[in-house]
Amino acid sequence: AQSVTQLGSHVSVSEGALVLLRCNYSSSVPPYLFWYVQYPNQGLQLLLKYTSAATLVKGINGFEAEFKKSETSFHLTKPSAHMSDAAEYFCAVSQNSGGSNYKLTFGKGTLLTVNP
Amino acid sequence: DAGVIQSPRHEVTEMGQEVTLRCKPISGHDYLFWYRQTMMRGLELLIYFNNNVPIDDSGMPEDRFSAKMPNASFSTLKIQPSEPRDSAVYFCASSPDRGEQYFGPGTRLTVT
16 A cells, blocks of 8 residues: 655745655555646646665756655755745555556645746 | 647536546557545546546446547546535546656536
8 A cells, every 4th residue: 555645735935945845655555756747727747756776866957856765754845945846746665566557646735836 | 749638628517418528648658547536535546447448436426427548649537417415626637657647738627
């Protein structure tokens, strides 16, 4: 079984401030972890993914996430927020079983607001 | 590649009518997923296919919902008869074999 918890359904930051979106997961086997972003009236877009290589993963638009097994966390960060980062962000987990694809389990999402 | 293509983008129908949503996955992707997104329930997986074969349909709400994938480049999600509680955004996604999924733009369904 697998699950994802995103702490904070809504995060508000000022432009230029640090962005930190929290994600904790539960998985009975080594996981694959993902962050997706959804802009209004659009589909989900992959930001970055962890697949058991480097624990610090860099994604698009300056975002990065660190896999911490001891904390079962995969928090998303960006050093300096931009107005265009305003969107909803979803953390997701799937099972890493030697390369086979499994369904993703998504968190409930965190809405990021960026204030000028 | 054009990405995952969904049609129509918007659908408004009356209760009791049949609704068919369509999806063209990214060429070469072996997995196809149908999701439903609502404010109340978030993102829910309805069904997914591997090589055109349904693998897990445990998320399909009830018998009114059915999905098919007649070939590697086309899938449909049908609701018959539709009800107001089916109003949602329906996403199709496709995936190669490494976990990440690529989402289409979605179909916004409104049932009145």
